[in-house]
Structure formats: structure tokens, C-alpha cells
Amino acid sequence: MGIYLPIAEISVNVFVLLAMGAAVGFLSGMFGVGGGFLITPLLIFYNIPPAIAVATGANQVIASSFSGVLSHMKRGTLDFKLGGVLLAGGIVGSTGGIFVFAFLRRLGQLDLFISLLYVVLLGTVGGLMLVESVNALRATRSGAAPVLKKSGQHNWIHRLPLKMRFRASKLFVSVIPVLGLGAGIGFLSSIMGVGGGFIMVPALIYLLKVPTNVVIGTSLFQIIFTSAYTTLVHATTNQTVDVVLAFLLMAGGVAGAQYGAKAGQRLRGEQLRALLALLVLAVAIRLAIDLFVTPPNLYSLTATGLN
Amino acid sequence: MRGPKAFATAILLSLLAAAVPVKAQTPPVEGIQIGLSTDNVSITAGFSGADLTIFGSLENPDPLVARQGRYDVIVVLEGPPRPVVVRRKDRVLGVWVNLESETFENVPMSYSVATTRPLQDITEPNSYKQLSLGASNLYMQPADAGDNPATIEEFTAALRSRKTATGLYSENVGGVQFLSQNLFRATVRLAPNVPVGTHKARAFLFKSGVFIKESSAQLEIRKSGFEQSIFRVAHNYSFLYGVFAISLAMLTGWLGRVIFRKD
Numbered sequence: 001m002g003i004y005l006p007i008a009e010i011s012v013n014v015f016v017l018l019a020m021g022a023a024v025g026f027l028s029g030m031f032g033v034g035g036g037f038l039i040t041p042l043l044i045f046y047n048i049p050p051a052i053a054v055a056t057g058a059n060q061v062i063a064s065s066f067s068g069v070l071s072h073m074k075r076g077t078l079d080f081k082l083g084g085v086l087l088a089g090g091i092v093g094s095t096g097g098i099f100v101f102a103f104l105r106r107l108g109q110l111d112l113f114i115s116l117l118y119v120v121l122l123g124t125v126g127g128l129m130l131v132e133s134v135n136a137l138r139a140t141r142s143g144a145a146p147v148l149k150k151s152g153q154h155n156w157i158h159r160l161p162l163k164m165r166f167r168a169s170k171l172f173v174s175v176i177p178v179l180g181l182g183a184g185i186g187f188l189s190s191i192m193g194v195g196g197g198f199i200m201v202p203a204l205i206y207l208l209k210v211p212t213n214v215v216i217g218t219s220l221f222q223i224i225f226t227s228a229y230t231t232l233v234h235a236t237t238n239q240t241v242d243v244v245l246a247f248l249l250m251a252g253g254v255a256g257a258q259y260g261a262k263a264g265q266r267l268r269g270e271q272l273r274a275l276l277a278l279l280v281l282a283v284a285i286r287l288a289i290d291l292f293v294t295p296p297n298l299y300s301l302t303a304t305g306l307n
Numbered sequence: 308m309r310g311p312k313a314f315a316t317a318i319l320l321s322l323l324a325a326a327v328p329v330k331a332q333t334p335p336v337e338g339i340q341i342g343l344s345t346d347n348v349s350i351t352a353g354f355s356g357a358d359l360t361i362f363g364s365l366e367n368p369d370p371l372v373a374r375q376g377r378y379d380v381i382v383v384l385e386g387p388p389r390p391v392v393v394r395r396k397d398r399v400l401g402v403w404v405n406l407e408s409e410t411f412e413n414v415p416m417s418y419s420v421a422t423t424r425p426l427q428d429i430t431e432p433n434s435y436k437q438l439s440l441g442a443s444n445l446y447m448q449p450a451d452a453g454d455n456p457a458t459i460e461e462f463t464a465a466l467r468s469r470k471t472a473t474g475l476y477s478e479n480v481g482g483v484q485f486l487s488q489n490l491f492r493a494t495v496r497l498a499p500n501v502p503v504g505t506h507k508a509r510a511f512l513f514k515s516g517v518f519i520k521e522s523s524a525q526l527e528i529r530k531s532g533f534e535q536s537i538f539r540v541a542h543n544y545s546f547l548y549g550v551f552a553i554s555l556a557m558l559t560g561w562l563g564r565v566i567f568r569k570d
Contacts, residue, residue, distance in 0.1 A: 002353065004353060004534050005534075006534035006535065006537040006538040006541070007537070007541055009500075009538075059556055062553060062556035063556040063557070063559045063560040063563070066556065066557045066560030066561065067560035067563045067564045070560075070561065071564065108392065108394045108405045108408060109404070109405060112402075112404055112405065224557075228556075231553055231556075232546070232550065235541065235545050235546070235548050235549030236546050239542055239545055241548070241552050243537065243548075243552050243555060244534070246552060246555070246556065250555075250556060250559040250563075251559065254559060254560060254562070254566075254567070255563065255567070257563070257567075258563075291402045291403065292401050292402060292403070293403075295396055295403055297469065298395055298396045298397075298403075299394065299395055299396075299462075299465035299466075299469055300393070300396070300405070300469070301391055301392070301393055301466065301469050301470070302391065302394070303389045303391050
């Protein structure tokens with residue numbers, strides 16, 4: 001069944017989009033990530049213009065994050081204060097990102113920049129995760145007890161000034177890295193259409209030493225607001241949010257997420273991480289190939305003036 | 308001295324013409340008229356292209372010329388003009404990057420032509436150029452006329468070929484048919500991605516390869532339906548639209564949890 005997307009201005013198949021949302025929702029439920037980093041490239045592969053894929057991806061992330069935060073709030077695994085400080089940084093980063101986005105779009109370099117950013121980030125994160133999880137798998141196979149890295153109680157981050165106490169996370173840390181992390185994620189959110197959970201979660205655990213149980217809830221909490229802000233700014237400055245497209249993805253996504261969460265409980269942590277790493281790398285490689293393959297049309301047209 | 312004489316002759320001729328129109332020495336000047344059955348067309352979201360029929364008539368056709376088929380008509384439906392940036396990708400360290408670009412002013416977003424015969428059989432390439440008629444003769448005005456002429460030519464060609472490839476510039480040879488000596492019907496194609504806005508229908512009359520007259524009419528193409536309302540809201544009330552998109556996402560997230568809750 002075809003449907004015409006009002007903002008993307010192309011006809012697409014409803015079932016393909018629902019399936020895409022469900023598949024990504026399944027994976028995000030399984031791995032506990034927002035899924036924005038999968039949705040946006042998938043939309044680009046499906047010929048949705050990158051500018052629209054990014055803005056709509058940000059919109060879709062709100063739904064899955066909101067649904068996740070509700071359950072974390074109930075369990076009390078959410079640090080509102082830490083989330084608030086991350087968010088303050090996020091708003092600044094996101095605003096900067098929107099300007100860069102509009103500027104690159106005028107230059108005609110937006111599509112390239114989005115692809116490059118995806119290839120670099122997904123390639124790095126996927127590669128690191130793969131190495132880590134394969135090592136963990138080997139260690140458990142050889143029978144050795146998994147050695148948890150002794151987290152150095154005081155790394156350079158903990159020597160920065162302007163310390164603040166975060167009770168729910170049992171943390172006393174400078175606000176500078178927290179704001180910086182928030183800003184970085186906000187910037188990526190507006191340019192890549194991702195929530196940024198796949199960077200936020202490891203950064204909170206390894207850099208700020210936030211207890212693992214509050215990490216996902218807190219990360220999701222700040223992602224809701226950063227992506228909401230990103231969606232709003234994209235809608236007002238670039239008019240690139242397609243609600244019909246976003247709704248189809250969300251509808252598939254929230255349903256898929258529940259089954260994914262169930263399936264995820266049956267797999268072990270390092271197996272899950274290895275699978276996710278492979279998936280992330282696959283997306284990165286696919287995007288990288290597109291950068292190098294000779295495009296069918298070397299020339300492209302952009303009508304300016306009225307959008 | 309010449310002025311008054313010519314004036315007098317003209318008066319004499321017109322008197323003669325008024326008195327005995329049929330036997331006048333100068334043949335009456337042919338004219339052309341086109342009519343559209345409607346001045347606006349609404350297309351829905353699922354629009355997959357269509358043919359638009361335009362009727363027209365010749366005024367004062369010479370029966371002999373008409374019988375020999377030496378009248379030719381070219382009908383053009385021209386979309387609203389917009390500035391267009393044409394970009395060319397080049398390899399930089401193996402990666403394809405948009406490098407050079409050229410901006411053109413007032414490029415018709417669409418351009419559909421219907422003709423009685425193949426363009427090259429109707430008249431000389433030069434007269435097409437002068438009339439800026441036909442997708443391949445349409446004058447594309449560069450925003451910066453100081454650019455290298457070779458570059459401008461290259462990007463003009465690219466612009467035309469991309470427009471043709473996407474179906475926005477099309478040619479329908481034989482799309483104009485004479486129904487009688489002075490009545491004709493033209494069929495121009497509307498591409499599925501036809502731009503909305505004011506389109507201009509123009510008809511050109513040629514007699515034995517010589518351009519005689521042009522006539523034009525306007526046509527409004529708009530999109531209608533649910534999707535178009537969304538598009539309008541997104542552009543005119545973008546802040547509210549953004550708030551709506553966020554609320555919709557939160558509602559969907561909440562509903563998803565209510566429906567599938569596990570804890």
C-alpha cells in the first residue's frame with residue numbers, strides 16, 4: 001500500500017516503513033538503545049532525502065525514549081539532576097548543530113557530511129564494541145573469571161573544578177565534563193538525527209563512572225528533551241520533519257521494542273554486544289561504500305528560493 | 308516624404324479590405340488562440356502523472372496552406388520559474404564530493420512540449436533559439452554571467468538532461484493534432500512530480516517554417532488533500548507543527564507502553 005509523504009514529497013510503501021520501524025524497535029528493545037543511528041541510515045537507503053531522514057529520525061527517537069523513561073521512572077533508576085545538567089549542555093550543542101546543518105545544506109555538502117559522520121562514528125563505536133565483546137567472549141570460554149577493569153578512582157575528569165553532587169548517582173563530579181558531554185550529544189542529535197545513547201551510555205559509565213543501573217534511564221531522559229528540541233528547531237528552521245513518516249516508524253517501533261526486549265533477555269550480555277557491534281559496523285560499511293562508488297548521476301539539481 | 312505616402316497607402320488598403328475583404332490583395336494575417344477548460348487543476352497526493360489536453364484554433368488560416376499541411380503548432384506548458392543550483396560531484400581522495408556548482412535564474416520547474424511534427428522538421432534551429440523554444444533551446448540564465456562560458460554550457464546541458472531524466476522536461480511529438488482546418492488539440496504531459504504553482508500554456512504558430520504568432524493562457528496547478536494540508540501547516544505554522552510532532556511522538560511512546568506493558 002503506497003502512501004505519499006507530505007514533506008519528503010515521495011510515495012513510499014506503508015508496510016516497508018512499518019517493518020523498518022518494527023525491526024529497529026526490536027533491535028532497540030533487545031540492545032537497550034534508541035535506534036536513531038539505525039533509522040536514519042535506513043531511511044537514506046530507502047531514498048528519503050538525508051535532511052528529512054535526520055529531522056524525522058530525531059522525532060521518532062522521542063517516542064522510543066519516552067516509552068523507556070516511563071518504565072525507568074517507575075523503577076527509580078533515573079537521576080533527574082544529572083539528566084538536567086546533561087540537558088542544559090544538550091540544548092547548546094543542538095542549537096549549534098542546527099546552524100551547522102542549515103549552513104552545510106546551503107553549501108550542498110550536507111549529505112556528504114552526514115554520511116561521513118555516520119561512517120566515522122559508527123565505525124569507531126562498532127569497532128571498539130566488537131573488540132571488547134570478542135575479548136569478553138574468549139575470556140568466558142577459556143573459563144577465566146571476567147576481570148573487571150579496576151576503575152581508577154580519580155582520573156583527570158575528577159580533578160576539574162566546579163564540582164556538583166548528584167545524589168541518585170552517588171557522584172561528586174565537576175559539571176564541565178557533564179555539560180560538555182551533553183553538548184556533544186546535542187550536536188550529533190541535530191546533525192545525525194540520533195538520540196546519542198550509543199555514545200552517551202559508554203561515556204557515562206567509563207568517563208563519569210555513573211552506576212550502570214541509572215545510566216540508561218538518565219540517558220533516555222535527556223535524549224527525550226534533546227531530540228524534542230532538535231525536532232522543534234528542525235521543524236521551524238528547515239521544515240524537514242515529516243510527521244507521517246515519523247508516525248509510521250514509531251508505530252512499528254513501539255510494538256517491535258517489546259518483542260526485542262523479551263528476546264534480549266535470552267541472550268548473554270557479551271553476545272548481545274557482539275551482535276550489536278556487527279550490526280553497527282555493517283551500517284557503517286554500507287554507508288562508506290556509497291561514498292566511494294561512482295554515483296549514477298554526477299550532477300544534482302537544487303531549487304532554491306521557496307522551499 | 309515617405310511617411311505620409313505610406314500612411315495613405317495603408318488607409319487605402321484598409322478601405323479596400325473593408326469594402327471587398329475576400330478579394331483583398333494582402334492575405335489576412337493568421338492568428339492562434341488557445342483555451343483551457345479550467346484555470347486551475349487540483350492534483351491529489353497519489354498523482355501519478357496525467358495528460359493535459361489544450362484546445363486551440365487558427366484564425367484566418369489559408370485553406371491552401373492548411374491542405375498542404377504547412378501550418379505547424381507547438382504548444383508548451385511551462386512550470387513556475389525558480390532559481391536552481393546545479394552541482395557536480397568529483398572525486399576527492401576517492402570520495403565523491405559536490406565541488407563545482409552553477410546557479411541559474413528563472414529556470415522553469417517543468418517544461419512539456421507538444422508538437423505537430425518533430426521539432427527539426429518545423430523550423431530552423433536558429434528560430435528556436437530566438438524564441439527560446441523547446442527544452443534543448445530554452446535559454447538558461449546564469450546568475451553569474453561572468454563565469455567561464457564552457458562551464459556554463461556544461462552545467463546548462465546537465466540541467467536539461469537531469470530535468471528530462473526526471474520527466475519534468477518532456478516532448479510529445481505528434482501531440483498536436485488538427486481536428487479540422489482551424490481547430491487543433493494539444494496533449495501535454497504532466498509529470499508525477501509536476502510542481503505546484505502558476506503554469507503558463509503557450510502556443511506557437513508556424514507557417515512553412517516561419518514563426519507567425521504566439522498566444523498564451525495561465526493555469527494554476529495545486530495539490531489538494533490531507534498531505535497537502537500537512538505540507539502547508541509545516542511551512543506556515545512550523546512552530547506549532549513541531550510541537551505537534553513532539554506530542555505525537557510522546558503519545559505514541561506512552562500508548563506503546565500502556566498496550567504492551569510488562570511491569
